Amino acid sequence: MAQAIPPSPWPPASNPYRLVGPVVVVVVVAVFAVFFFILSAFLGGMGFGFSGFDFMFAPFCGMLAVIIIVFALVALGAGTSRRRIPPPPPIQQPMVPAGTPATVELMCPNCGAPPRNVDRFGIATCDYCDTRYMVR
Numbered sequence: 001m002a003q004a005i006p007p008s009p010w011p012p013a014s015n016p017y018r019l020v021g022p023v024v025v026v027v028v029v030a031v032f033a034v035f036f037f038i039l040s041a042f043l044g045g046m047g048f049g050f051s052g053f054d055f056m057f058a059p060f061c062g063m064l065a066v067i068i069i070v071f072a073l074v075a076l077g078a079g080t081s082r083r084r085i086p087p088p089p090p091i092q093q094p095m096v097p098a099g100t101p102a103t104v105e106l107m108c109p110n111c112g113a114p115p116r117n118v119d120r121f122g123i124a125t126c127d128y129c130d131t132r133y134m135v136r
Contacts, residue, residue, distance in 0.1 A: 108124075108126040115133075
């Protein structure tokens with residue numbers, strides 16, 4: 001009966017996932033907010049002659065701001081929800097000696113004499129007790 005090989009311990013994670021930090025998301029949202037503030041101030045200054053232009057442009061700024069906020073929240077959620085799966089366990093293989101194996105001379109199983117006559121099939125006949133046995 002073969003003995004069971006105990007499982008090896010999990011190796012430590014060598015390459016953890018790079019998560020998007022909340023600082024990066026905050027900076028991106030702040031840059032977009034400043035951009036929209038400057039854009040709305042520029043367009044608001046142009047609209048003094050025609051006041052209806054501001055009211056037509058405001059809903060589009062609001063929709064764009066909502067879309068950016070949704071993308072920022074999705075980026076935050078995707079960065080923190082990655083699962084870390086451990087690597088598979090190493091394959092247990094039997095130990096094999098390196099190099100060419102040395103020849104082993106098999107003795108007669110009855111009397112222990114070395115083989116003298118070996119035929120082409122690898123069967124030796126003992127000279128002392130006439131026992132036939134396989135040597136290869």
